[in-house]
Amino acid sequence: MSLMVSKILKKLSLCRIQLLEDLKDLYDTHDHLATWLSAKERMTAALGPISSDPRMVQSQVEQALQSTRRKSSTWAFHVCETRCKTFPTRSIRRPLKKIRNSICDDCKLASANWKARDSSWPTPKLLANSCARDGREFDATVAKTLGWLSEELGSLSDRLLISADRDILQQQVEAHEPIYKDVLAKEHQIIMLLDKGASQQQKSTEKHLSSRSLDNLRNQWDRLKREAVERQTRLATSMEHCRKYYKALESFVPWLSQAENRLDALRPDSFARRDLDKHLQELAAFRNDLWKKSGEFEHLRSLGETFVASCDIDKDIVVQELSAAKARWDKLNNELLGRISSLEELGRRIADASDRLGAVTSSVQRCEYHLNSHDTLPTHTDAATLSRLSTLRDEVLALRKPLDSLRSTCADLDDEIARVGRGKTSGLSDEVKALSERLDDLTNRLDDRCDRAQVAAKAVQQYNVCDFNSSEL
Structure with a gap:
């Protein structure tokens, strides 16, 4: 008895499992069929003419309808078969009937839509x-x-x-x-x-x-x-030429203004030999800077000429700008070179005047030394002493001419230095003036010594004459 019950339960379990599988297959097939019908409805609504030949259209319609019937009938048969296996009752008939009716309506709508397209096809x-x-x-x-x-x-x-x-x-x-x-x-x-x-x-x-x-x-x-x-x-x-030209011009002109101001400010603080050499070195460095800028100026001029060549009117504006820049550039270079040349020449003249001043100073010092040596002698009445004083006075008088020439030279140098150095002087005129005062003092002293020596010599001579006459008596 228990064995029979066990077999019955096992058979019922197998039937239940089969029922569940059939239900799953039924619902899957139903979903596929519903999706396919929805896609067909959208396709039918969007259909347009496929061919200009009505016979081709008819053939395409028949093929589409056959494909629709074949696919729909296959799915419908599968649904019905699954329903019969799963639900022998009428509970599923209404949904299946609805699906079958939708398939038929879809096919009729497609056929009508193709016929309407055929009737509206353009005539010749x-x-x-x-x-x-x-x-x-x-x-x-x-x-x-x-x-x-x-x-x-x-x-x-x-x-x-x-x-x-x-x-x-x-x-x-x-x-x-x-x-x-x-x-x-x-x-x-x-x-x-x-x-x-x-x-x-x-x-x-x-x-x-x-x-x-x-x-x-x-x-x-x-x-x-x-x-x-x-x-x-x-x-x-x-x-483009205009942009390049004015970019170069607006860069070069401010530098040119700065260079002009720099040259104007480059003035020697002193015209002593060492200071003048230092100033000449500064001017030489500035000249090197100008040489480096010469390529930039030539490039500016080339850009301006190219810009002018590309235009038809109003060329004078650029031509005048280039002329003004060139005039300032040439003036700056010429002024710098002229200043270097003039300062070098001025330096040579100052050095020459200094050498001449040194020579005259040495001569004055030598004469002063000889006069001082003469003053140390115990007597100034002999003829030899008078002769030496006369010779020394002649040497001092001979120094007057080169000193006067040197005074004129130094005055000219100071005038030129004042123009270059804005009121500066070489200082040589002051040295010449001091040396001239020394020479005047030396001359006065020599005149005094010579006069005194002559008086003494005359007195000695008179004394000797009187003494000689007395001895004869």
Whole structure:
């Protein structure tokens, strides 16, 4: 008994498992069928003509309907079979009937939609009218485009005179830029219009008229594009030259002003030999800086000349700017070289005057030494002493002439130094003045010594004469 119950329970379990599997298969098939129906409904709503041949359309319709029936009947049969296995009752019949009705409605809708497409297919008369309408629209577009081309060519009829005034040049660039961009924007439209015209020309009965219009359109477009591109190229080139030139000018001119101020401030503090040599070294370093800038100035001049060559009017503005810069540059170089040359020459003259002053000073010192040596002698009454004093006085008097010449030379040097050094002097005139005072003092002392020696010698001579006469008596 227990064995029989066990077999029955086992059989019931197997039946339950099979039932669950059939249920799963049923619902999966139902979902697939519902999804397929939804896709077919969307496809039917979006269908359009596939072929211009009605026979091809009919063939496609039949193939689509056969495919629809085959797939729908297969899925429907599978659903029904699964239902019979799973639900022998009528509980599932209503949903299945609804699915079957949807399939039939879908097929009918597709068939009706294809028939409607066939009935609305254009006839030869409609095609001819459509071609005529397209031709009129094309002619109107060509006429409108020719009018636009004529208007643009009229605005570019005057010769473009590019200005070297950068403000006017900027205005010219800004005025032409929209025209150039508009022409480039129209290029694709013109090309498409010419291609369409060439295509329609093969179908048109008035080919000579169409060809003449297209040739006119092509020629005017080529002229407009060539003129617009040429003007844009010239303006862009001139603007680029203008930008480079003024960038270099605005960099060079401030440096030139600083260099002029620097040269004006380079004045020697003293005209002593050591200080003058130091100042000449500073001027030589400044000259090296100018030589380094000579390449920049030549580049500036080249940029200016290139900019002028790319323009047609208002060239005097740039020419005057270049002339002014060149004049200042040449003046700076010439003034620097002239100052170096004059200071070197002035240094040589100061050195020569110093050497001459040293020679006269040495002579004065020697005469002073001899006079001082004479003053140490116990007597000044002998003829030899008087002769030495006379010779020494002649030497001192001979120093007066070179000292006077040196005084004149130093005065000229001081005048020149005052111009270069703004009130400075060499100091040589003061030394000459001091030496002249020493020479005057030496001369006075010698005159005194000579007078005293002559008086003493005369007294001795008179004494000797008297003594000789007394001895004879």
